Amino acid sequence: MQNGPYDRFMLRPALAAALLCFGAASANQAMAAAPSDAGTIAPLVVGDEPVVTVRRSLKMQRGVLRYEVRTGRIPIRTDRSGEIRGYIFFTAYVVPSDGPKRPITFAWNGGPLISSAIVHMEGLGPRRRDSGAMVDNPDTVLTETDLVFMDPVETGFSRPAKPEFAADFMSFLGDVNSTAEFIRAYRARFGTIAQPTFLLGESYGVFRAAAVADMMTERKSPLAGTIFISGDIPNIPQPPAFYDAMHVPARTATAYHYKKLDPALMRDRETAMNEAVAWARDVYMPALEQVNSLGPDQREAIAEALARYTAFPLARINRDTLVVSAADYLRFALADDGSKPLSDIDTRIGEDDPGNNLGDPLLVDRYIRGELGYSTDLVYAGLEKGYVPIPGPKLPTIGDRWEYNQPGITPAVLSEMRRSGEVSPLARANPTWIVNALKRDPELRVFVAAGRFDPLNMCEGNVLATATLASDLSRRITNRCYESGHIVFREDGARASFLADVRRFLRDAPRQP
Numbered sequence: 001m002q003n004g005p006y007d008r009f010m011l012r013p014a015l016a017a018a019l020l021c022f023g024a025a026s027a028n029q030a031m032a033a034a035p036s037d038a039g040t041i042a043p044l045v046v047g048d049e050p051v052v053t054v055r056r057s058l059k060m061q062r063g064v065l066r067y068e069v070r071t072g073r074i075p076i077r078t079d080r081s082g083e084i085r086g087y088i089f090f091t092a093y094v095v096p097s098d099g100p101k102r103p104i105t106f107a108w109n110g111g112p113l114i115s116s117a118i119v120h121m122e123g124l125g126p127r128r129r130d131s132g133a134m135v136d137n138p139d140t141v142l143t144e145t146d147l148v149f150m151d152p153v154e155t156g157f158s159r160p161a162k163p164e165f166a167a168d169f170m171s172f173l174g175d176v177n178s179t180a181e182f183i184r185a186y187r188a189r190f191g192t193i194a195q196p197t198f199l200l201g202e203s204y205g206v207f208r209a210a211a212v213a214d215m216m217t218e219r220k221s222p223l224a225g226t227i228f229i230s231g232d233i234p235n236i237p238q239p240p241a242f243y244d245a246m247h248v249p250a251r252t253a254t255a256y257h258y259k260k261l262d263p264a265l266m267r268d269r270e271t272a273m274n275e276a277v278a279w280a281r282d283v284y285m286p287a288l289e290q291v292n293s294l295g296p297d298q299r300e301a302i303a304e305a306l307a308r309y310t311a312f313p314l315a316r317i318n319r320d321t322l323v324v325s326a327a328d329y330l331r332f333a334l335a336d337d338g339s340k341p342l343s344d345i346d347t348r349i350g351e352d353d354p355g356n357n358l359g360d361p362l363l364v365d366r367y368i369r370g371e372l373g374y375s376t377d378l379v380y381a382g383l384e385k386g387y388v389p390i391p392g393p394k395l396p397t398i399g400d401r402w403e404y405n406q407p408g409i410t411p412a413v414l415s416e417m418r419r420s421g422e423v424s425p426l427a428r429a430n431p432t433w434i435v436n437a438l439k440r441d442p443e444l445r446v447f448v449a450a451g452r453f454d455p456l457n458m459c460e461g462n463v464l465a466t467a468t469l470a471s472d473l474s475r476r477i478t479n480r481c482y483e484s485g486h487i488v489f490r491e492d493g494a495r496a497s498f499l500a501d502v503r504r505f506l507r508d509a510p511r512q513p
Contacts, residue, residue, distance in 0.1 A: 038373030041070070044189065049073050049087075052374050058126045058136050060143070067126060067142060068094045071374040073157065074185050076178050085165045088182045089157035091116075091372065092148040092190075093126060103145040103224060103506055104195040106183050108152065110203030110231075112175060113398050115156035115382045116149040117364065119202050119229070123489035124499070125149070127367070134367050139499040144506040145198065150182055157378050171403040176211040183212070184221070196224035198506065203456075203486065206231020207430065211406070214433035217440040225445040225509045226434065227502060230457050230486045232427045234448045234477065235434040236465040241288035243424035244323045245280045246461030248309055251329065252276035253452050254347040255311035258334065262308060276309040277460050291322055326455055327421030344421075346485025347453045407431050423456060438473045446477045447505045449498055451484035478505060 040050040051072035058065040073087040095102060107124060108116045121129050124147060128137040141147070151158045153169035160166040168174050187193045197216075201209030206228040216223045228234050233243070255261045256269050265272040287294060287302050294302070299319045307314040312324055313336045326344070333347075334340040341351040364383050368374050379386030388395065404414060408429040416425040438444050448466075450457040459481035466477045480501050484494035 035371060035373050041072075045075075048075055052372065054371070054373050056126070058138070058140070058142075060138055065095065065126070065143060068096070069372050070094065070190075071368065071372050074182055074189065075161075076153075076181050076185070084161045085168050086153045086160045086178065087158055088153060088178065089151045090148055090182075090186065091120060091125075091368070092146065092186075093142050094146045095142060101195045103198055103509075104148065104187075104192050105141070105145045105198040105200050105227070105506075106148045106150060106186075107200040108150045108179075108202070108205045108208065110201065110205040110208075111152075111155070111398070112172070112204045112208070112402060113152065113155055113382070114204075115151040115158075115380070117156070117383060118487060119200070119205075119489075120149040121363075121367065122487065123495065124200070124502075127371075129363060132363065134363065134371065139496050141499055141502050141506060144503045146192075146195065148186060150179070153178060155382050156380050157374075157376060158381075159378070166401075170401045172207070172211075172406045172409075176208060176215065179208055180212050180215050183216075193222070196510070197222060198225045198227060198509075199223070200227040200229070201231065202229040203231060205229075206234070207426075210235040210433035210437075211431075213437040213444075214431070217437040217444070223437070223441065223444060225447065225505070226437075227447045227449070227505070228434075229449045229488060230451060230454055231448075232423050232457055233461055233465045234446065234479075235427075235430065235432060236468060237428045237430065237432065238461075238465055238468070239289065240424070240428065241285050242461065242465070243422070243428070243458070244288055245285035246458040246464065247324075247326070247329075247455075248280035248284065248306070249273060249277050249460050250347070250452060250455060250458065251310040251312070251333070254333065254342070255309075257348055257453070258311070260311035260334075265308070279305060279309060281460075281464070288322060291320075294322075325420040325422060330421070330455060342455070343485070344455055345487060346451070346490075347455050348485065435469065435473065438476060442472075443510045444476065445505070445509045447502065448477060448479045449488050449501070450479075450481050451486055451488045451494070452481055453484065454486040454488075456486055 035054050037054055039053045041053060043050055049072060051070050054069050056067055056069060058067070070092040071090070073089045075084045076086040076088060077084050107119055109119050121127070121134070124141050126137055126140045126142045127134045152175060153160055154166065160169060169178050199209040199213055209226050209228060213223060213226050252273060256266065256272055259266060261272060265275070284302065284306065299322060302322050303314060303317045303319060306312065306317055306322065306324070312329060312333055316328065316332055316336070317324060330342045330344055331338045333342055343349045343351050343353060364380050368380070369376070404426065408431060409426070413425045413429045417423065434446060438446070448462050450459045450462055452459060462479045466474050466479060482488045482494040482498055484491055488498050489495040
């Protein structure tokens with residue numbers, strides 16, 4: 001999200017700081033000493049970097065889970081010359097097993113240029129952030145799968161090999177290609193090709209995961225499943241009216257949270273939600289599909305109902321379109337003068353709420369360089385601040401550098417996305433990557449998670465979009481909704497429910513690649 005109206009998956013600087021910035025700590029500030037048990041795995045190719053290892057354990061109700069942590073960088077080489085174009089940093093958690101092959105899950109956040117720190121250290125890993133420190137995470141999915149958290153090039157410790165190679169990675173297709181290569185190289189490097197493989201992406205990372213799944217199944221590379229978190233409709237494009245209508249339930253829940261619905265709807269949230277969903281699906285969506293043929297009285301009736309179910313100011317509803325964009329909703333939902341904008345990661349908090357802050361500025365330093373023993377003076381891009389030449393050229397923004405170049409994306413699509421603050425124009429234009437993958441592989445499974453208070457996503461919309469597919473495809477997609485925002489695992493209750501559902505999904509998916 002850059003420069004005023006923004007790409008919904010491209011964080012503007014203020015939001016990126018709120019979401020990700022553990023602080024502007026330099027790499028040499030209070031760097032923790034490397035653990036005494038740190039070891040290394042020698043590189044296969046002379047000149048490559050070694051991989052750092054430590055062994056840890058986690059006390060669980062069922063006993064002690066022992067695991068190895070690997071941190072390092074995988075070189076991204078061209079397939080013919082072997083020239084290194086970039087380095088992708090990873091943190092991997094591996095549980096020794098002599099039984100059936102354990103699954104392995106490759107996971108990342110979104111952005112598109114955001115490291116895996118949130119999904120890694122707030123969600124899935126065996127250690128998670130709590131009150132500025134790293135604590136054991138007994139809900140971790142490491143019980144069911146090995147985990148590999150990947151930082152795309154120009155995030156974390158991942159870098160292009162030369163400045164001129166940065167362009168290789170600064171586009172959607174370049175990002176997908178390098179991610180697929182990272183997975184291939186990691187599996188070859190550590191001999192994991194026989195392990196059932198899952199992909200997990202959050203936010204923009206869902207697009208990355210869906211496209212990589214399409215690529216892997218096309219190449220006949222074994223893939224057991226994908227896990228999509230907060231990534232809009234799960235890559236099943238729908239008409240514009242669908243997206244506009246399916247935003248209503250989340251806005252009803254938000255209005256209920258702030259006690260702004262009319263008294264009849266405030267009596268019971270479940271009843272209010274059911275009524276809002278039915279109206280959005282059966283009345284609002286059909287009206288939007290034929291909006292140009294509606295008369296003045298019909299338009300007014302729709303506007304009044306929209307205001308009733310969302311508590312959005314009636315006077316601000318455009319009678320021509322009958323649509324409230326995400327940008328307008330977040331700005332005016334609480335105050336008609338725009339003085340109380342809502343957060344675009346969780347509508348239960350304000351845009352500047354301190355709940356967006358991740359806390360201790362030295363946390364990554366203590367954990368990655370300290371507990372895990374990965375000793376480097378590189379800046380962890382996105383979390384730390386490093387040297388910038390002064391005077392020097394103005395640094396380009398993500399929006400200046402990133403190119404959405406997947407098939408179907410046009411300047412008109414990008415313009416509409418930035419104007420409205422919606423990701424739906426991009427989602428509609430994207431190829432049907434995950435549908436392609438499901439058709440190629442009859443064993444592939446998909447898990448979709450969304451937050452009730454996420455203004456970017458649609459709990460009911462995910463279910464309805466899935467139902468548009470043929471039954472042999474839709475039955476392999478699991479949809480879940482949590483009492484949370486865009487980061488579904490940020491709160492204790494939602495995190496426990498989400499991780500339990502993911503563990504169940506991993507257990508139930510076919511184990512053979």
